[in-house]
Amino acid sequence: MPWNFYGWFVFAAVFIAAYFVWVWFSGRNRPARGRSPEAESLKPDAE
Amino acid sequence: MLVLIVLTYFGAVVTLAWFGYRRTRTAADFVVAGRTLGALVGGATLAATQISAGTFVGTVGLHYMAGVCFAWVWPGAWLGWIVAVVFVAPRLRESGALTLPDYFSRRYGAAARTFAAALIVVAYTIFLVAQYKASGIIVNAVLGWPEWTGIALVLASTTVYSLLGGLHGGARIDLLQALVMVTGVVTAVPYLLSHLGGLDGLARHLGTVDPRLLGWFYGWRELLAFGAVFGLSLAATPLEITRFLAMRDLTTARYAVGVGFIFQAVIGAAIMMIGLSMRALFPGLPSADQASSVMAAHVLTPIAGSLLVVAAFSAIMSTVNALLLVASASVVHDIYVPIRKGAVSDRRRLLSNRVAIVLLALVPVWFAVHDVPLVQFIVLFQAKLIASSFFAPVVIGLNWKRASAPGALASMLAGLVVCILWSLPGRPPLGLDAIFPGVAVSIVVFVSVSLAGHA
Numbered sequence: 001m002p003w004n005f006y007g008w009f010v011f012a013a014v015f016i017a018a019y020f021v022w023v024w025f026s027g028r029n030r031p032a033r034g035r036s037p038e039a040e041s042l043k044p045d046a047e
Numbered sequence: 048m049l050v051l052i053v054l055t056y057f058g059a060v061v062t063l064a065w066f067g068y069r070r071t072r073t074a075a076d077f078v079v080a081g082r083t084l085g086a087l088v089g090g091a092t093l094a095a096t097q098i099s100a101g102t103f104v105g106t107v108g109l110h111y112m113a114g115v116c117f118a119w120v121w122p123g124a125w126l127g128w129i130v131a132v133v134f135v136a137p138r139l140r141e142s143g144a145l146t147l148p149d150y151f152s153r154r155y156g157a158a159a160r161t162f163a164a165a166l167i168v169v170a171y172t173i174f175l176v177a178q179y180k181a182s183g184i185i186v187n188a189v190l191g192w193p194e195w196t197g198i199a200l201v202l203a204s205t206t207v208y209s210l211l212g213g214l215h216g217g218a219r220i221d222l223l224q225a226l227v228m229v230t231g232v233v234t235a236v237p238y239l240l241s242h243l244g245g246l247d248g249l250a251r252h253l254g255t256v257d258p259r260l261l262g263w264f265y266g267w268r269e270l271l272a273f274g275a276v277f278g279l280s281l282a283a284t285p286l287e288i289t290r291f292l293a294m295r296d297l298t299t300a301r302y303a304v305g306v307g308f309i310f311q312a313v314i315g316a317a318i319m320m321i322g323l324s325m326r327a328l329f330p331g332l333p334s335a336d337q338a339s340s341v342m343a344a345h346v347l348t349p350i351a352g353s354l355l356v357v358a359a360f361s362a363i364m365s366t367v368n369a370l371l372l373v374a375s376a377s378v379v380h381d382i383y384v385p386i387r388k389g390a391v392s393d394r395r396r397l398l399s400n401r402v403a404i405v406l407l408a409l410v411p412v413w414f415a416v417h418d419v420p421l422v423q424f425i426v427l428f429q430a431k432l433i434a435s436s437f438f439a440p441v442v443i444g445l446n447w448k449r450a451s452a453p454g455a456l457a458s459m460l461a462g463l464v465v466c467i468l469w470s471l472p473g474r475p476p477l478g479l480d481a482i483f484p485g486v487a488v489s490i491v492v493f494v495s496v497s498l499a500g501h502a
Contacts, residue, residue, distance in 0.1 A: 001115075001250045002261045008118045008319075012312040015125065019308060023301045 049353040056227065056357050057204065060220055060364075064208035067216020074396040077213030078145050078376045079293040084218055089294045090306020091222035092369075096286055097124070097307070098228060098314055099174075099366035100181030101426035103359040106315075108335030110322020114253065114260030116270060118319045123274020125308055127281030130442060132304045135282065136291040138445035140300070145292065146373070147285040147441070148381035154444060155452040157385060162459055164381035166436055167285055170429045171374045172411050177425035178363045178370070179415035181336075185359050188340030189352070198415055201360070205367040206408040210401040214293055217368045224361035225310050231358020232317035234351045235342065239324035242346065252327030260326060272480035273427075279486055280430035283437040285373050367408075375403035428470065435462035435485025439493035447497075454497030462489030 071077050084092065109117045144150035148167065152160035182201040183194025208216055243249045253260040265273075281287055294300040325338040328346065332338060339359060343352040379399040384391050391399070439462065440455040466485030469475055 001246050004119070004263070005115045005261075008115075008121075009316065011122065012316070015122065016305065016308045016312060019129070020302075020305050023298075023305060026301070027298050 048349040049356065052350075052353040052357055056361075059223055060204070060208055063219045063223060064212040064216040067208075067212020067214075067219065070215045071213045071397070073393050074380070074400060075145060076215055077397055077400050078372065078380065079289070080214040080218055082293055082295065084290075084294045084299070084303075086294075086299050086302035086306055088218050088222050089290065089299060089303030091225040091310060092218040092293075092365075093128070093287060093290055093303060093307035094310035094314075095221035095225045095228070095362070095365035096290065096369040097281065097366075098225075098311065098362050099426065100178045100359075100363045102314070102318060103339055103362045104181040104184060104336050105177075105424075105426060106318050107322045107325070107339040108337075110319050111326045111332070111338040112335045113264040114257075114262070114323065114326070115319065116263050116265050117273070117322075118315060119270050120273040120277060121311065121315050123271075124277035124281055124311070126274075127278030128287070128304050128307065130278070130282040131288055132291070132301055134442055134446055135288050136300050137297055139288060140292060140297060146376045146380050147289060147437070148377055151440070151455070152381070152385075154450070155440065155455040159440070159452060159455050159459070160381050160385070162456060163437070164377035166432070166459070166463065167377045168374050168407070170432045171286070171370045172407070172414075173425060173429045173432075175367060175370050175408070175411035176414040177429075178367050179411055180425070182360065182363050183415065184336060185340045185343075185356060188337055189344045189356055195416055198412060201363055201367060202408055202412060205364045205371065206405060209368045209371045209408075210404045213400070214372055217365075217372060218293065220368065221365045224365045227354075227361045228358045229310065229313055229317075231354040231356075231361075232314055232321065235347055235355050236317050236320045236324075238347050238351055239321065239328070239342070243324060243327055249324060249327055253323060256326060256330045260323070268478075272482065276427055276430050276434065276480065276482050279434035279438050279482060282434075283441040284430070284433045285377075285437070286369050288441070289373055289376075290369075371404045371407055374407045375400050378403045378407070431466050431470065431480075431482045431485060432463065434482055435466035435489055438462070438486050439489040443490065443493060449497055449501055450493070451497040451500045453500055454493045454495075457496045458489040458493030461492040462486065465489075 070081070073081075075081060106117070139147075139150055142150050142153055144153060148160040148163040151163045179198045179201060180194075182197035184197070186192050186197030186200070187194045208220060212220070240246065240249065243252055250261060291300045294303055321342060322338060325332075325342050329338070329341060332341060339355070343355045343359075347355060379396055383399055384396065436459045439458045440450070444450040444455055462485045465488045466481045469479075469481035469484050475481060
């Protein structure tokens with residue numbers, strides 16, 4: 001099979017692993033619950 | 048064997064629907080499962096919703112037609128989910144909305160809410176046509192029954208479990224269906240490869256049929272367009288992003304997206320193998336959409352064939368369920384309740400949701416029993432409509448304080464019109480897929496009208 005076949009499997013594995021690493025790190029660095037200060041600052045214009 | 052597997056499957060679906068019915072007390076339980084979904088069920092429901100007839104019939108068909116290269120469309124879909132979970136999910140959850148048009152009403156006012164709700168109903172009716180059509184194709188090819196029997200089967204079963212259990216039942220059935228899909232497609236691959244002499248044999252056969260199947264049948268421009276259609280629409284499609292509203296918290300939603308990636312990668316890889324193997328075994332099928340059902344009927348053993356048929360029906364039913372839930376919530380929560388100025392009891396909203404599901408499920412049947420184009424192209428067309436209308440007001444609007452109500456309304460309208468005009472029969476202008484001008488015009492109009500309003 002050609003390289004774009006095997007390459008897809010390698011890409012998918014690396015992509016998913018990198019995603020879980022990011023989620024795990026971002027989960028460690030954020031408060032567990034509650035509204036973020038950024039969200040509080042984004043008041044809807046239409047209201 | 049098919050009957051036994053189908054009965055077991057439907058027995059499990061009914062049990063889970065009953066479980067969902069017992070847990071559904073309010074309209075919020077029905078629409079967002081009381082915001083209780085965990086990462087496994089959440090990831091399964093994201094994947095099962097996205098994987099539809101378009102995947103089991105259309106994507107197999109596109110691999111059959113175009114070979115290996117079509118697998119490179121998946122990264123586009125995954126990037127769309129990352130945009131959704133990073134830029135859309137946090138703000139949307141914090142808004143407290145139950146539906147996407149509900150968020151629009153809080154951010155942009157009543158007109159944007161009505162427009163968005165109407166667009167969701169129209170686009171998802173088109174999407175339902177593709178799902179029904181695919182179920183007819185499968186039943187016809189595998190069992191030799193008329194297409195309408197497959198449509199009736201999906202219509203009856205999915206409508207009943209959708210109106211009984213809402214998302215409480217639907218999400219857990221999605222987990223069952225995602226597992227059935229993985230089992231069905233993964234079981235089929237070894238049988239196919241054994242017919243072809245393994246991977247090397249498959250490559251030899253494909254090289255004989257058309258060497259482009261092993262290379263780049265589509266160029267980077269076409270693959271980018273396919274990937275963009277999936278990515279841009281997934282980032283903003285109500286079908287997926289309202290699932291984030293049903294999860295316990297944001298961290299759960301992030302893990303759920305990862306779980307969804309795993310389901311999609313496994314199913315996507317198997318689907319690619321199925322499409323390639325079918326091209327090698329049956330290079331001259333009259334329609335690429337027939338590849339999966341011909342395989343289930345003529346290549347696999349009875350058990351593997353039955354599992355694949357049930358897996359395909361799982362894909363169709365999970366998407367139909369999601370479409371019905373989101374469209375009925377739009378009709379009831381975003382059109383009916385505002386018309387009655389909110390004077391609708393929670394009990395009546397719940398009942399209205401169930402009535403809306405029945406009506407919305409019936410309308411697309413008329414279109415599905417008539418001749419329609421390739422399933423995957425219907426799926427792509429509605430995805431383009433959704434992306435062109437919703438990408439700017441959802442993804443940018445959630446993160447940009449100066450976004451305004453006129454900007455949102457004008458951008459949705461402009462994106463929709465440009466997408467439809469660009470999709471008219473004939474070669475697309477400049478060789479560009481409709482999604483690019485649709486989303487680009489929508490963004491430009493959104494930003495310029497919002498800024499002009501502030502000035």
